[in-house]
Amino acid sequence: MTSLLRQAGMIGPLRMKNRLVMAPMGTNFSTSDGLSTERDRAYYEERAKGGVAAIVTEAMAVSEGGRAHNNSLWIYHDRFVPGLARLVEAIRRHDCLTIGQLNHRGALLRRLVLNMEPVGPSPWTNPNTGDAVRPLDKAEIVAIQKDFVAAARRLRQAGYDAVELHAANGYLFQQFLTSRINRRTDEYGGSLANRARLLLETVHRLRDALPDFPLWVRISCTEYCEDGYPIEEMVELARMLEAAGVTALDLSGGTNESPTLSRFCIQPPSMPRRTLEPHAKPITDAVGIPTIIAGRILTPEDAEAVLASGAADYVSLGRALTADAHWPRKAFGESPVPIRLCISCNVCFERLTLERDVACVTNPMLGTEFEAPEFSEPPLPRAPARQRILVLGAGVGGMEVARLAAARGHEVEVWEKAARPGGQIHLAVAAPDKEEVRPLWTWRWDQAMALGVRVRCGVEATEAAIRAFAPDHVVLATGARPRPLALPGAAPLQAWDVMLDPGLVPEGAVVAVIGGGIVGLEVAEILALRRCRITVLEATAAIAPAMARNNRTDIMIRLRAAGVAFHTRARVDRLEDGALHGAVDGAPLRLDGVTHVIAAVGALPNRDALAEVEATGLPHTLVGDANQPGDYLSVLRDAWMVGLALGLGPAAEPRENAA
Numbered sequence: 001m002t003s004l005l006r007q008a009g010m011i012g013p014l015r016m017k018n019r020l021v022m023a024p025m026g027t028n029f030s031t032s033d034g035l036s037t038e039r040d041r042a043y044y045e046e047r048a049k050g051g052v053a054a055i056v057t058e059a060m061a062v063s064e065g066g067r068a069h070n071n072s073l074w075i076y077h078d079r080f081v082p083g084l085a086r087l088v089e090a091i092r093r094h095d096c097l098t099i100g101q102l103n104h105r106g107a108l109l110r111r112l113v114l115n116m117e118p119v120g121p122s123p124w125t126n127p128n129t130g131d132a133v134r135p136l137d138k139a140e141i142v143a144i145q146k147d148f149v150a151a152a153r154r155l156r157q158a159g160y161d162a163v164e165l166h167a168a169n170g171y172l173f174q175q176f177l178t179s180r181i182n183r184r185t186d187e188y189g190g191s192l193a194n195r196a197r198l199l200l201e202t203v204h205r206l207r208d209a210l211p212d213f214p215l216w217v218r219i220s221c222t223e224y225c226e227d228g229y230p231i232e233e234m235v236e237l238a239r240m241l242e243a244a245g246v247t248a249l250d251l252s253g254g255t256n257e258s259p260t261l262s263r264f265c266i267q268p269p270s271m272p273r274r275t276l277e278p279h280a281k282p283i284t285d286a287v288g289i290p291t292i293i294a295g296r297i298l299t300p301e302d303a304e305a306v307l308a309s310g311a312a313d314y315v316s317l318g319r320a321l322t323a324d325a326h327w328p329r330k331a332f333g334e335s336p337v338p339i340r341l342c343i344s345c346n347v348c349f350e351r352l353t354l355e356r357d358v359a360c361v362t363n364p365m366l367g368t369e370f371e372a373p374e375f376s377e378p379p380l381p382r383a384p385a386r387q388r389i390l391v392l393g394a395g396v397g398g399m400e401v402a403r404l405a406a407a408r409g410h411e412v413e414v415w416e417k418a419a420r421p422g423g424q425i426h427l428a429v430a431a432p433d434k435e436e437v438r439p440l441w442t443w444r445w446d447q448a449m450a451l452g453v454r455v456r457c458g459v460e461a462t463e464a465a466i467r468a469f470a471p472d473h474v475v476l477a478t479g480a481r482p483r484p485l486a487l488p489g490a491a492p493l494q495a496w497d498v499m500l501d502p503g504l505v506p507e508g509a510v511v512a513v514i515g516g517g518i519v520g521l522e523v524a525e526i527l528a529l530r531r532c533r534i535t536v537l538e539a540t541a542a543i544a545p546a547m548a549r550n551n552r553t554d555i556m557i558r559l560r561a562a563g564v565a566f567h568t569r570a571r572v573d574r575l576e577d578g579a580l581h582g583a584v585d586g587a588p589l590r591l592d593g594v595t596h597v598i599a600a601v602g603a604l605p606n607r608d609a610l611a612e613v614e615a616t617g618l619p620h621t622l623v624g625d626a627n628q629p630g631d632y633l634s635v636l637r638d639a640w641m642v643g644l645a646l647g648l649g650p651a652a653e654p655r656e657n658a659a
Contacts, residue, residue: 005315011247011248020051021099021317022054022055023318024318025318026069026352029367031071034072041090048091055097055098056099057101060103061075065116071357085158097161100152101164104173106175110129112129120172127258128259152210164215165215165216174255178255179229219250220254220265221234221252221276223253223255266349269551270555275295297320298436323340323343345548361440364636364637364640379407387646388410391412393423394422395441397635401642404643406453410646412448423479427500430526474619477624478607480626494598509530509595510593511535516537517546518547520600521547528562534559534564535591538568567584570583578595579594
């Protein structure tokens, strides 16, 4: 299966031990003044240890006025070199190359981030922020080009193996490349040769200054919009870059200038795997230098198919390596543990846009590699004393606790009150395009089974049953239940019930969904496929604010196309003779002909078993939604910490018969 992925290759003078490259993804792990830290070194080193041939470190701002995030890396001054040198040293320990990506965000700079001024080719408005963009004059263009050259010198001084110019995803170089934004009438606007001048002049300056330093360029094959540049221009640009001495082309897609277009850069699960393949192949066919491709390549089968298609020579893994640093080793059969798959939830990207450190729903360990490296990959260290652990609940959180406790040597049994395990995973995969969320649970289930965890379904956790089992510790991972909605004149259905059984609502029904969070949107989409007429009413000012914006934008586009109506700041008062009465922004609201009301107003902890556990007097811990309803990120982080902590504090004596 992995014959092509394992092949060594050459990118210019650089020997690649396989065909896998780590894509540049921000972390916000640096200091507030842009210095590399122990945290980002450990993060990158773990991925080098995982087996990629090369790592393209996150985009570094080349100009003092061009910072991307409050805690992103900077390289505009020599003071950043020592920390980056230590980062390169950590990566190199594992036979892995380091490529430094340089960037200037241009018009996508945000005044709210360190008061950075948006600048670009022409007057424009940043769609994300509404900030006015000031056009660059020629002297400023030359200054920025020189900033790129100076930054590349610093990379070489720090020991980097190559430099990559970020000319993709809507940033400064791409802003000049696209006639949508570039309206200049001088030598930097008009024809493709002129629009590419900023990039090509920068390439020539780099080749003159650092002739032996390998140079990669990342471009977006397509902008995914009607007035974007055509593929023919990108093919021609690729030829220009090859002629200018570029060593490799790193092929991406889309532009981060708005959530609608950004979802083509950081794709939600509705988009096909290997999404860039048809756009990349014409470019790969047109040049003689190696190409690298990104775009929802999640499994070894995806990566192998990309290479077999001839769309690119190398595969770039971004979110896949965020979810599992050891993806390559596992793909090559060098680890007994299956790959922990990315579920395309895009929480990682969302956290960066919110100026938070990167995190991963399926990988709660992400970002803590420097604190506990021994926990990064099995086998996990054994607990000081083997204990008997009872986990109540076989959902994602319960199985995470169970697998970690079992891996550390505890005797673990899981009781599930329902007839089947999985908990809320059955809700999570019920909506269209959500099947890829299932590995969040199945990966943990499979690991627990391999470790000998016993799971019993249809079990009531009574005081007597728990005493009879005689555990040393009880973990309550019993999840949540939907919050009830009392509405005069109506008997609302719960969204959870409808998601599991859409037949509860007849096709063509007129439906009011009360609650515009993630659950409200997903039940609306399920019913839209049943040709229902749907209105979503949300009490707050925002629809699904907890959802990653790329995914939220994606589902909202589909829902609006299906005719779903939305009201925020809405209040519902009663259902009377088929009319739903309430208010929106204080103005009266009346929806006629409503046949079904669906409640999607949040969740409450399910603590039905807590009194029974407390009656035993045994040590116990509430985990995940049973403690406080949240999302899968909070559930898994909670479960991870509990699973590692079991047996570390005051506990029962080790069992003599538990060998």
